[in-house]
Amino acid sequence: MRVIHSVAGLDPVLGGPSHTVPALAGSLVRDAEVSVVLLSQKRRGTSDACYEPCAGVARHVVDVANWQLYTGLEFKKKYGEIVEECRTDLLHDHGVWHPCNHHVASMSRRFAIPLVIHPRGMLAPWAINQRAFKKRLALWLYQWRDLQTAALFFATADQEAEGIRRLGLRQPIAIIPNGVVVSPLTQGAFVGKDGEKKWRTALFLSRVHPQKGVLNLVDAWARIRPAGWRLRIAGPGHGSYAQEVLRRVHDVALASSVEYIGEMLERDKAAQYESADLFILPSFSENFGMVILEALSHGVPVITTYGTPWRELPARGCGWWVDSSVDALVETLHHATALSPDVLHAMGQKGRGYAREFDWRNIAAQTAAVYRWLLGQGPRPGCVLLD
Numbered sequence: 001m002r003v004i005h006s007v008a009g010l011d012p013v014l015g016g017p018s019h020t021v022p023a024l025a026g027s028l029v030r031d032a033e034v035s036v037v038l039l040s041q042k043r044r045g046t047s048d049a050c051y052e053p054c055a056g057v058a059r060h061v062v063d064v065a066n067w068q069l070y071t072g073l074e075f076k077k078k079y080g081e082i083v084e085e086c087r088t089d090l091l092h093d094h095g096v097w098h099p100c101n102h103h104v105a106s107m108s109r110r111f112a113i114p115l116v117i118h119p120r121g122m123l124a125p126w127a128i129n130q131r132a133f134k135k136r137l138a139l140w141l142y143q144w145r146d147l148q149t150a151a152l153f154f155a156t157a158d159q160e161a162e163g164i165r166r167l168g169l170r171q172p173i174a175i176i177p178n179g180v181v182v183s184p185l186t187q188g189a190f191v192g193k194d195g196e197k198k199w200r201t202a203l204f205l206s207r208v209h210p211q212k213g214v215l216n217l218v219d220a221w222a223r224i225r226p227a228g229w230r231l232r233i234a235g236p237g238h239g240s241y242a243q244e245v246l247r248r249v250h251d252v253a254l255a256s257s258v259e260y261i262g263e264m265l266e267r268d269k270a271a272q273y274e275s276a277d278l279f280i281l282p283s284f285s286e287n288f289g290m291v292i293l294e295a296l297s298h299g300v301p302v303i304t305t306y307g308t309p310w311r312e313l314p315a316r317g318c319g320w321w322v323d324s325s326v327d328a329l330v331e332t333l334h335h336a337t338a339l340s341p342d343v344l345h346a347m348g349q350k351g352r353g354y355a356r357e358f359d360w361r362n363i364a365a366q367t368a369a370v371y372r373w374l375l376g377q378g379p380r381p382g383c384v385l386l387d
Contacts, residue, residue: 001377002036003034003037006093007039016288026056044066076103090113094118095122096117096119102143114152116370120156121156123160124287130211148169152172152370157175158175159309176363178358179361186270186274202278203234203272204234205269208260209241211286216324217280218252219326222252229257229277230259232258242262282303282329289310293358302319303322304319317350319347
């Protein structure tokens with residue numbers, strides 16, 4: 001079976017897909033015996049952000065000038081060449097709204113090859129309401145037809161599937177989460193009853209973007225100011241929002257206990273997770289929240305919000321799932337930061353056990369089973385919803 005995976009870009013500032021798309025492609029080849037071609041584009045002069053080993057994946061990166069990123073024409077040309085040169089059973093496109101996504105849907109219609117769309121959160125109500133006029137215009141001009149072209153949608157959680165149905169799309173939906181590799185901890189900063197750290201760390205690691213609720217987090221932190229704790233904010237900034245966050249930190253006099261370290265390389269993230277006592281992602285909307293799974297895999301308990309699909313955290317004993325309001329964050333942070341290092345460490349160990357259920361090998365096997373069913377080569381997997 002040969003599948004072409006496509007994504008508009010793999011720049012880290014785009015968030016989770018820069019990590020999960022290459023990881024899925026690599027695991028499909030390695031663990032599910034699927035032949036995968038992966039096509040993306042990147043801005044000329046920048047490195048191609050691909051963090052997971054992709055041995056066996058046929059990589060194609062279209063190097064384009066800045067203005068060409070927004071037309072996708074070079075991407076379209078290369079995509080057409082790949083489809084014509086090799087026998088392709090299925091097209092698997094990641095994302096929505098970008099011209100590249102439109103070109104893939106057009107190729108599906110032109111060559112009569114089944115298309116599956118992985119929206120990656122871009123059809124969630126919160127996302128659609130951002131630049132709503134442009135998106136409604138796009139739906140009217142071309143996007144609705146492109147969505148109707150899909151034979152199936154992938155969703156990473158029930159909430160994302162509900163958003164797809166809310167739009168009126170009735171195709172089958174395969175609900176399959178992202179995966180993670182739970183590696184041995186390399187350093188860890190846990191200090192239990194026999195010692196004490198100077199600072200305990202609450203970590204936010206994601207794009208510093210309005211969607212992520214960082215200002216609410218800063219306001220909540222200002223109200224509790226937990227003794228012996230610092231808040232570390234890490235991740236690439238979005239436009240002027242990072243500067244707005246830093247101004248808020250200054251205005252509420254938190255400079256001594258809040259630090260912003262900006263964007264970091266993928267290889268440096270493990271050290272940030274393992275030095276943290278608590279992880280916080282107070283997003284208004286997430287189709288999955290890959291950083292939550294990464295934090296759990298590194299043994300860090302998590303505070304996150306109803307805008308994410310992680311309702312299982314409290315039942316698993318490894319975190320909190322709360323409203324995104326400042327008041328709710330204040331109450332939860334007050335409770336979490338009052339817990340002893342031993343209690344938080346025990347919660348983190350439960351989180352590592354939970355994270356093991358998201359092994360990439362299982363994710364690849366489920367994805368390949370969906371492909372086979374769609375192509376009439378196997379039974380319908382239990383993860384596929386028909387209504």
